[in-house]
Amino acid sequence: MDAATQSLATASRRPLQRRVASVLVVLAIIAIWEGAKAAFAIPTFMLPHIHEIFGEFLRRGGRGELYVGLMAHNAAYTAWEAFVGFAAGGAAGLALAVSFAYSRLLERGLLPYVIASQTVPILAIAPMIVVWLGTTWVSKAIIAAYLTFFPVTINMLRGFKSVDRDAMALMRSLAATSPQAFFKLQFPAALPYLFTALRISATASVIGAIIGELPVGSRYGMGVVIINAAQYYNWRPANLWAAILVSASIGIAFYHAVAAVERRIIKWRPAEAGDQWQG
Amino acid sequence: MNGPIIEVRDVGKVFGRGAGVTHALEGTSLAIEPGEFISIIGPSGCGKSTLLRIVGDLVEPSSGAVTIKGKSPHQARLDRDYGIVFQTPVLYEWRTVLRNVELPLEVMGRPRSEWHGRAETMLQLVGLQAFQQHYPWQLSGGMQQRVAIARALVFNPSILLMDEPFGALDELTRERLNLELLSIWSQTSATVLFITHSISEAVFLSSRVMVMSPRPGRIERTVTIDLPRPRTAHTRATPRFFDLVTKVREGLREDPAVAAGRDVVEEGA
Numbered sequence: 150m151d152a153a154t155q156s157l158a159t160a161s162r163r164p165l166q167r168r169v170a171s172v173l174v175v176l177a178i179i180a181i182w183e184g185a186k187a188a189f190a191i192p193t194f195m196l197p198h199i200h201e202i203f204g205e206f207l208r209r210g211g212r213g214e215l216y217v218g219l220m221a222h223n224a225a226y227t228a229w230e231a232f233v234g235f236a237a238g239g240a241a242g243l244a245l246a247v248s249f250a251y252s253r254l255l256e257r258g259l260l261p262y263v264i265a266s267q268t269v270p271i272l273a274i275a276p277m278i279v280v281w282l283g284t285t286w287v288s289k290a291i292i293a294a295y296l297t298f299f300p301v302t303i304n305m306l307r308g309f310k311s312v313d314r315d316a317m318a319l320m321r322s323l324a325a326t327s328p329q330a331f332f333k334l335q336f337p338a339a340l341p342y343l344f345t346a347l348r349i350s351a352t353a354s355v356i357g358a359i360i361g362e363l364p365v366g367s368r369y370g371m372g373v374v375i376i377n378a379a380q381y382y383n384w385r386p387a388n389l390w391a392a393i394l395v396s397a398s399i400g401i402a403f404y405h406a407v408a409a410v411e412r413r414i415i416k417w418r419p420a421e422a423g424d425q426w427q428g
Numbered sequence: 429m430n431g432p433i434i435e436v437r438d439v440g441k442v443f444g445r446g447a448g449v450t451h452a453l454e455g456t457s458l459a460i461e462p463g464e465f466i467s468i469i470g471p472s473g474c475g476k477s478t479l480l481r482i483v484g485d486l487v488e489p490s491s492g493a494v495t496i497k498g499k500s501p502h503q504a505r506l507d508r509d510y511g512i513v514f515q516t517p518v519l520y521e522w523r524t525v526l527r528n529v530e531l532p533l534e535v536m537g538r539p540r541s542e543w544h545g546r547a548e549t550m551l552q553l554v555g556l557q558a559f560q561q562h563y564p565w566q567l568s569g570g571m572q573q574r575v576a577i578a579r580a581l582v583f584n585p586s587i588l589l590m591d592e593p594f595g596a597l598d599e600l601t602r603e604r605l606n607l608e609l610l611s612i613w614s615q616t617s618a619t620v621l622f623i624t625h626s627i628s629e630a631v632f633l634s635s636r637v638m639v640m641s642p643r644p645g646r647i648e649r650t651v652t653i654d655l656p657r658p659r660t661a662h663t664r665a666t667p668r669f670f671d672l673v674t675k676v677r678e679g680l681r682e683d684p685a686v687a688a689g690r691d692v693v694e695e696g697a
Binding site for chain 1: 481484485486505506508510511512514515516518520521522523531532534535536563564565
């Protein structure tokens, strides 16, 4: 790293400058959005004004309830499903990775199916799971878990396999037991891989939960809000945009929560240049 | 103890099969007495690291036998007879320096109350007590390798296996660590098997230097180093040191494969 990038890196780590930078990005997006709408005369049903999108939150629904409250309720519902799915999927993904790392036979036998599971469109599987398990939050959490476990399995397997050969030889020379080698070496060595996977899984779990809410019969969640808003899109386009905004915010919040936990746990590494804009 | 602490008899090691077969070692024999400091020197790829790993039960020999204190290497490993220092420090990056040195005691199930004191004493011995709470990345390569030495010796193993531990360091650091290693070794009763490709390092440290020929590797000759101890920085400037360096170098040259050969460091004294 040369002196210029170095000073740039330290500069952007300063909180004030970071805050100013993110405000500038938001202002730029607003300027481009509204600028394009004005310049190309884009009609509102294609691209509403930004103030209209935020105005949706303050609108009152049919029964007089504030729309922002309705959104918050559904967002919390989706976030809960996604969180449970994330936790369950993460645990399942980790268990699979550990069993694959220990058994060549299991890896050879099962890994192809693990990969195949992700080539099937989740949109096709979600209705079946809902039919099997009902329209409760549990089936949605399972759909979220279905999207969550895969990155964890693949990344952790890679993490376990990338453990330094001599670091393993050291454990062997100390006559360490297999659990000792796992907990004192393999698992901590693979932790950075786990967090890379969890960052991906965090956003995927929210997508999974929302897709799980799409099938007929669901009553709550951002998936339901999106379906409703899409049906009335021509009449009230800002409504769908507001739903998209909220859904994205859940995913972003999940991502940052994982990044925050990662920063608390992986403290032994020097601050890397790539870390600054991720957290 | 009567008899050698390490005995290698007619050991061979073959890697691969069919056309891709490599004879790493063939008919290698050596005997090391308790308390000796033995260096094995030879060009890259002569199988000297493989020999060390066979002695340490990290690699199985294809033929021949190894006896450690009258036991199999496997039993010796289970009895925690080996401390090992690798070419790279192999510190666990998520552990502080202190916790890295404590690791062997942890694995061996020694009482927790013992860990800190033992590790601290070892860090003092390698001059790093001020860096206990640092993480490995905060240390220079030479300091990291000193931590690795402290970790290898923290449980008082009877045999210290060192696989080109200073090969990646610059010449000045290497010479300083050579001195430190001798002073640490004098405070232990460990028998050392030291792999290197530096002639002066081998002569400076050892009681005997074993010269290895490449592929298939075997011990060609042994040079006894009768330099008085304790050896100091001054030792490297004595005529006897030059004589012995020359003797080892000639030993390496006599082997045609080595003479044509690759990277034995001939930086002299």
